[in-house]
Amino acid sequence: MTEQTGTIPVYLLSGFLGSGKTTLLKRWLETAEQAGLRPAVIMNELGEVNLDGIQIGEEVRMAEMLGGCICCTVRGDLGLEMMKLVDESRPDLLLIESTGAANPLEIIDAVGDASMLKQVELKQVVTVVDAVHLHGQAEKGKGQTYRLMKEQIRCATVLLLNKVDNMSEAQADELETLLREWNSFAPIYRTVEAQIDIDMLEHGGQGQPIGQAERHQAEEACGCGRKDPHTHEEHAHHSHAHVMAYTRYFDEAIDSERFEAMMGRLPDDIYRAKGILSFTDTSSRFMFQYAYKQLDLMKINPQGEVPDVAVFIGEHFDKAWLEDELKKLTEPPYS
Ligand SMILES: Nc1nc2c(ncn2[C@@H]2O[C@H](COP(=O)(O)OP(=O)(O)OP(=O)(O)O)[C@@H](O)[C@H]2O)c(=O)[nH]1
Secondary structure (H helix, E strand, C coil), rough: CCCCCCEEEEEEECCCCCCHHHHHHHHHHHHHHHHCCCCCEEEEECCCCCCHHHCCCCEEEEEEEECCCCCCCCCCHHHHHHHHHHHHHCEEEEEECCCCCCCHHHHHHHHHHHCCCCCEEEEEEEEEHHHHHHHHHHHHHHHHHHHHHHHHHCCCCCCEEECHHCCCCCHHHHHHHHHHCCCCCCCCEECCCCCCCCHHHCCCCCCCCHHHHHHHHHHHCCCCCCEECCCCCCCHHHHHHHCCEEEEECCCCECHHHHHHHHHHHHHHHHEEEEEEEEECCEEEEEEEEEECCEEEEECCCCCCEEEEHHHHEECCCHHHHHHHHHCCCCCCCC
């Protein structure tokens, strides 16, 4: 783990929605705590509730930026939040988890601005890639999500090819070749549940901080407003404007079977969902995580007052359909 040298190292966790950033963040925090270090975290969520933050211990100093994406709508706040955290808690390291829709270059710039005022230094941009999702996107080979994933990969100084448990070795080999084509300098680690030696991430396998050359290369590759060298198209400034989030609060417990059946009916354009729910058939509360058709439910006992809530994220999906489905969850049982 990083030794304290006066400058606070900053690590940016990037990667498309549901790729495993929070899973990695939890590991990183555990490792830091075992090493006796005091980490601080900035979390950014598209939805109105910090569901990722609930998974982090209360002892970790955390700033939340909710209801917008760190790289645009709330970008101005990032520098302020970072400086406040540094002044208030003087952490040994700072981890920033962006929304899965963020363009990392914008955040890299914001950290760069802050480093002129405070002793913070961006050390690594770790992009977590959902192997299965990328595989599907690469087969299509086009679209805004594909382009955004490519940008996140190009801006990385370290790449985790995560969720390789869901694919064959040969498919993972193919993806690694693709990652290498898009990003020739970042070390690539294949992972399951983001299991990796954190030291390898902190030092990018080479002990190199982000240098001018890499930064320049990343800017060339994904700079907003710059022309793509191959297509000569301008990159959209907010390449994730197509991603939308829908938040629904519940005042009462819902039927677990109906909920699971509804999740099974979600259309492809709702690819990510998460939330905390109470079910009528058990007294425990549950956190659910849904990413690209995979639904996980975990018992949870959140500290403080946390409402029952579900957040759905996707592209141009039919909100009316979703509202109708959610309404059915709280209706009396059908005869
Ligand atoms: N099968 C499988 N599932 C994984 C793996 N890593 C993470 N997951 C699951 O994928 C889901 C999303 O993981 P998160 O860590 O919350 O992803 P995230 O990138 O933080 O998601 P957002 O913050 O919404 O962008 C969770 O249900 C994880 O348990 C993996 O290697 N394999």
